[in-house]
Amino acid sequence: MVAQAPFEGGDILTSPLYTDPRTKDELEQKSTVVDDYESDEKRYVGSVDKEKHEKHEKEGRRTRYDDLEGVEGLEWERGDEQLEAKGDDDDPEYASIPQIVRELVDFEDDTSTPILTWRFYFLSGIFTALGAWLTQMSYFRTTSIPYSIYFVQIASLYFGRLLAGALPKKTIGRGRFSFELNPGPFSVKEHVAIVLAANTGATNNLGDYVLAPLYVYYDAPMNGWLAILFMWSCVFVGFSYASFARKFLIEDPKIVFPLTLQQVALFRSMRDSFEYDSATNKKQMRVFWYGILAFFVWQFLPEYVAPLLSSLTILCWVSSNPNVTFAGSGLGGAGFLNITLDWSNIGSSVIYQPWWVQTNVFAASVLGVWILIPVGWYTGAFNSDLYPIRSFERRTNYFFSYVAYLGTFVSLALFQGPLLWKTAKAQYRGEKLHRDRLNVIMDAYPTVPWTWNVVLFIVPVGVLTGLTVGGTLCMPVYALYIGPAFGAAIVLPMGYIYSVSGYSVSVGYFNEIVYGYIINLGGSRHPVGSLSYRVISGQAWYEAQSMLSDMKASPDQARFSFRPLGHYFHIPPRAVLWAQVWGILIGVPINYATIMWICTSKADFLTGKTSDPNKQWTGQTVISLNNQGIQFALVGPKRLFADPAYQPMLYGFVVGAVAPFLLYGLHRTFPRAKFNLFSLAIFGSAMESFHGNISTGFFTKYILGSVNYLYLRRHKYEFWKTYAYIFGAAADTGLNLNMLIIFLAFSAGKTVTMPHWFGNNAISVERCFPRA
Template sequence: MTSEKRSSESSSIRDEKFPVEDPVAPIPHFPSENKKDIKNELNAIESDAGSLGDGELEESIRLVPKVVRELVSMDDDPTLPTVTFRYFILSAFFVALGAVISQISWFRTTSASYSMFFVQIASYWLGNLMSRTLPCTEVNLGLFKFNLNPGPFSVKEHVLVTLAASAGATSNLGEIIVSVKDLFYHEQMHPVAAIFLMWATIWMGYSFAAIGRSFLLYDPDLIWPSALMQTALYRTLRGEGQSLDISKKQMRVFWAVLFGVFFWSFLPEYVFPFTASLAVLCWFAPRNDTVKFISSGLGGMGFLNFTLDWSNITSTIMVSPWWTQVIGFVAFVLSVWVLVPIAHFTGVWGGQRFPIMSNRLFMANGSRYPFTELTTSDGHFNEQAFEELGNVYMSTQNLWGIFFGYATFLSAFVQIFLFGRQKIWSTIQHLRQRKQHSFKDRLNVLMSKYEEVPLWWYITLFACCFVTMIVLIFTQDLYLPWWTYVIGVVLGALTVVPMGFIYAVSAYQVSTGTWNELIYGYMAPGTHPVGSLVYRVVAGQCWYRAQSILQDQKVGHYMKVSPRATFLSQLWGNLIGVPINYAVIRWVIDTKRPYLDGTEKDPLGQWSGQAPQSYLNQGIQYGLVGPTRLFRDQIYGPLRWGFLLGILAPVLMYLLHRRFPRAKFNLWHSTIFFSNMENFYGNVSTGPLSSFIGGFFCMYYFFRYKHKTWVKYNYLTGAAADTGLSLTILAIFIFFGSAKIIEMPAWWGNDPDSVEKCYGSGN
């Protein structure tokens, strides 16, 4: 539901004249202060807002953007229960389930995120079941007492369960360090040290939310579309603003889609993988090498390649606004359907020396680089071995990924300045009042009743994490100079507000990994690759986890949940989720190591270890070899121009937008485009075309021409499909891959030579 409007930069969200926000155009970066008569809109929400005779109430509601007024209640009941026995039971269950699914997915080539939609819906049903069946018994444990069933399952309990799952039911960046050390250097961290490492890096990012909360959380014009989307689903589940019959019909559709996708996903994921990548051109010329390269979605371009596997699509086609999907697909076409064949057939930029679509490292002759020989026994750079082996090379697609990664980072700051400087300055003016609730809109007025998270909580959390990391650096062979860790924390903190601003208005998370690797490479060249990854995790978590907690606090803000309960709920989720993450990491590495480290090839192309391999590559390039040595080779020379492109592209779009405002050049968000160009599609390129077609129907056709249907079923259908896929992956893991690995027998739809029927002349 990312909202983006068609008007020029001087327009305001609250002045929108369309019935709902239009996802075709981006949110304006210059919300104006123009007034508008909204009495008709206030009458539509009178049941939530109460009497409208009070001019002050009318003014406070007017300050809330229109799209928020349509989806968020303007009333509150502070007496509703929040942290209850039911909350702890449900949150622990959903955190544990998601931590398993998400961590398994991190090692796979394709994956489906653990759907928070599923958590919202399933926890709602289970919470109501508990409220009907649990006895109303008071339990006294001495230090505290609680009631097993304090009454109906409240919406605030419901929200906190989901927020705990959002925090703890996901994989975390600390997995990079633990996995790379074990997979490629056979250095297994002590379980306690690994778990504390993951806790410390996550909660360091949480502590940095203190920097951005006043800037990004309270301003009503920063709507945080993803948070708004979750809020809309809460109201749908509870039947607010619609009849009971409609709610029941929505639930029937949800369960029908969930079970349908659950049973169907066994085909592409296990029984019938042919359906996961329909390489149409290969059906007409299955033994032609050129056709195989063009049509294959598993290692090829994926031209006119379709997928029936929901893991290659996911609910992003029902969540991301149409304009961002267009930008993403254009970037995919340019990257994989234009640049890849140019490099392949002309040999430009090493396209004939090295595999174009690979995430491995190579020597100058194209053979695999023996990177372990570049480190001495004490973890330092082996200069002699480097001189003998030569420079490190990578695939062409990885090269331009780094190029666009540099462009992405600088473009983000230039984009913010050009299109958002007035908004930033307006927010700074509010911050100068030194009041947490200086905004006087209706939601901030309601939230002023609740106690804020005190600053010392954040400071204490930061201090504990900082000390823990320092201890781990000196005791656990993390290969990171301690002073670079301090610099990483400082530089990571500087990205919280600017990157958070982009996310708050567009729901697009900008990657900062490539930039962080470059900074570390210049600070500490010749150090062990793991040290570079530790720096990347620390600097990255400052932004990624700060964004996470701020988004969840915005959900709490919309649902009028106590900020303290929201904050503690996230900590509780991580407290449970991280140990489970570590247990899954151990299981995956112990059972899938040959596939993950490249010793053997997974016939389905799923357990490729693409993520840890990619992180290792960058650690070797920037941490071990270092950018100074790396960039002296001519093949790396063009990468530097990425910095200039990142500066000039948003300037060009801004000038064109000012000169031709009706041409909507402001829609072409250079940061989002460059970030999509940075994506590595090498192993699986079968999803984008199908996703684009699906996105057209979901976020363009149905939104514009079947809007009532879209409102009722779009998010529910996406949630059900993601949930069905997640449960399928979990079922396959439990029944076919945990105690005993049971492989699917070879047959026509599970051809061991090529599940796509793209054999080439060699088969």
């Protein structure tokens, strides 16, 4: 279920995405004059508009910063600078824009700023190719090779400024085929476009689901050009889907894409530290660089020297009883009260994901890991006495993925239906529903013609049809047209969840079962056919999600992290689209070359013929996907779910269809109880994320997330606004840099293991030693 109430009445002040930074007592003050307040760093001068405050009280609203009248609204003085809250609630162009956006985003624009310069193509090409290579290798390895988008953001700024300062002003070429060697200062729009391209292309491509099994297990490698066309086509279909959801998710100013704001904060701080003599920006960048250094150095401890720090098992320290150690162990048990000091188990989602999202995830983790897993372990329930705990995880994954999938559609219809219908009617009539300042700025630029989206859909589908008819994709033609249809259907509901929560819902399990049933209509039951269907349907959705978030303001560090970057930095829609297309044109051939290099040079490791002494090139993902293809294409879901252990899994669809009506009724009856903030999609998706006995992290994440939102954001808002997103970006960057160095130094060539000691016990790194 999605976050309904925040937008139900169209008032951002009721949204969990907005938290007034002042205390209740401060808001209830009725005095018409606020005396000058002085401290070491800041001074507020202004007065409270009493009439406006009382009016808002009667309406049940909170008075916001912009309701305080002073010099141009709110004015803070910190040494040599002024930080001003932009706009006013009485101005319709600003009233609907969330406060944090009004504080981070610039509302002025220069339409003459160059964007797609040769520097863009040069730098984005390099960073995209590097990321596509590194990330694609992770698909085949036991340990992943990180490629942080923050690295691209940092490095491209320095290289862009270097090129702008060193190269002469000179025209290269003639006429239409000419360009300026130095088009002027390295603009923020160039900078953002480079990151957009890399965020889209510097990833692995889901085409590896098909190419690797064909090569490794069936000795039927796909022709190189056909493989690249296949990978391109699946991505571009997703691009066309994104345009459908743009009116619903991008132009609505209340939908902020939480992860986007972290990227915006870093962009602004980095560039302002160069361009303005701002004390705050200098402090922000010091926090950023010191944060990178601190986390880079620290991560050597939990990742290599002392893995004990990654899973501090309190229960194991007080008892060696096997039942107790299972409950406490985070590496093989339930992880009850387990604490982690490893940032790779935490991540910056504790900062950018709304607290109601983190509460949904924590509740799911408690139910799945602290309740259901121990019940199965101790009592033999759920056939746990017959099947290993890993099998129970597999079954819960199916059940809750079905709950999340169908529950998303029903919840969206119940809670957001009127708003979506209003938007759809406005779009059909050619009306402009949102007239906020950001949309007004973007109106100066031509939109992407609908014919471009038609081409982005028709041409790739034509290519995929040819590949299917020719037998290359090992599936019947009718399945090809069903796959994109399901991919298109989920863009709006799943995109809505991601846009308000920063949480990405997986759709793979549903695509598996759909193919398993439709293949009964006839055609090849080759296992790779199931994987081809998953790629076509799934890649289209994931690329649509990634493109939407790039449109709004920022890319996700993981992969699916978004017109936000384009919207918040006022980049023309056509330039955003081309930057993304350029990233894919560069990234996919690199993906293909990497896949073929690994399949050729590591084939014996991937098939299991030879054991990799480093235990890295195991191809565990390839093995798992091939097994899934066999299960759903050859065996089929009908026979699979005939097993008594798997029969209850299909009831997930029933729960997903019925539960939203119950929650909607409770919300309408008890609106103050916030039943609308219970999200079936997020809860169900989190329930399927218990990764085979690895249960450390979620308890620590919830503690930190609660401190971040309930204390820092509520009571130390100025501090939080200035440093929270910067800190999160620094921590993630330091982690990724550390993991890259560890990979290159200790496992890329010869494996160098850490000697065993107290913090790296040979039997149990977390020192859980149950009695025999």
